[in-house]
Amino acid sequence: MSTNPIGIFDSGVGGTSIWKEVHQLLPHENTIYLADSRNAPYGPKGKQAIIDLSVKNTELLLSKGCKLIVVACNTATTNAIDYLRQHYEVPFIGIEPAIKPAALQTEHNAIGILATKGTLTSTLFSKTSELYANGKTVIEQDGKGIVELIESGELYSEAMRSLLESYLEPMLKVNIDYLVLGCTHYPYLIPVLQELLPQHVKIIDSGKAVAKQTKAVLERHGLLNTSTEKPKLKFYSNTDPKVMQSFLGDAFVAEYLEF
Structure with a gap:
């Protein structure tokens, strides 16, 4: 289970700022990032719509074997993380303004x-x-x-x-x-x-604090990846991935995924 990926989702490319902090602190962890750009921004949507979108993203990440999920979106955290924690067994890391x-x-x-x-x-x-x-x-x-x-x-x-x-x-x-x-x-x-x-x-901003909390929770649950193999880093967008690619740089590959 410890080699399973960390899942991260946001209403678009913004959460890659959180991913970068997590990857810097935990360079051996496998990660899967979802950019729900088709539904960005989450901010103007009602609470139930935000919960529904967060559930959709969570279900996809769990289907890919994620051991922990970072809700890399302030709006999704403040509106949906309590619901997610009540309905799923994996640990969730949330974000709120500093x-x-x-x-x-x-x-x-x-x-x-x-x-x-x-x-x-x-x-x-x-x-x-x-x-x-x-x-x-x-x-x-x-x-x-x-x-x-x-x-x-x-x-x-x-x-x-x-x-x-x-x-x-x-x-x-x-x-x-x-x-x-x-x-x-x-x-x-x-x-x-x-x-x-x-x-x-x-x-x-909250990036470094989120990365530290992610590490602490992984350690607490015995889920820290101790492997020294090159990590698998996946990035998915449900719109044109070129925008996310511009934020990631040439070292990583953003792919289109229907979700």
């Missing part, structure tokens, strides 16, 4: 959160924000349109830059010193964000 470290470390008592509507309106997000960011100035921004541009290969387009400028404006007015990225697509925006933000603003 509000806690931002709220604890801010010196200006002002943080910005860029996330999808589905994450910002979730009960889990509300509880986490209330627990750690109470008394802070928190500017929440629905990143509407960002995922669609990324999935269309327009990561560095003028349309993206203009959109980000409009979303950052209210955050800069209150002098934030931390920007929390609440969607796994968003770490790919960091080079653009760094150009648009003052130097003192720190950008936080």
Whole structure:
């Protein structure tokens, strides 16, 4: 069982930012990544639709023998992970915006959160924000349109830059010193964000924390792959895989899969 793959799914290519952190920390693990780009973004969809899509992805990964599943999507985590944990026996690793470290470390008592509507309106997000960011100035921004541009290969387009400028404006007015990225697509925006933000603003995402948690859970369940063989790394998209390929680079191969 320990040589079985880790399954990872997201509403598109964004979760590859999480996959990269997991692969870097656990280079011997076999992995299967699903990009449900056909249904991206999950954010505007209702809770039940998000659960249904998460179940579909989970069933496919389980059919391929996955020993653990990383829900590499903030919206799917906040809306569906409780359901998944109740209905399946494999361990699930979820993702939520890194509000806690931002709220604890801010010196200006002002943080910005860029996330999808589905994450910002979730009960889990509300509880986490209330627990750690109470008394802070928190500017929440629905990143509407960002995922669609990324999935269309327009990561560095003028349309993206203009959109980000409009979303950052209210955050800069209150002098934030931390920007929390609440969607796994968003770490790919960091080079653009760094150009648009003052130097003192720190950008936080959840990637490294998710990788550490994945390793800890594998160890706890005795599922860590101790083999030194070259790992099998599979990447599947249910739309044109060329977009995902551009994020992975030439060292890995993205394939089309109907799901």
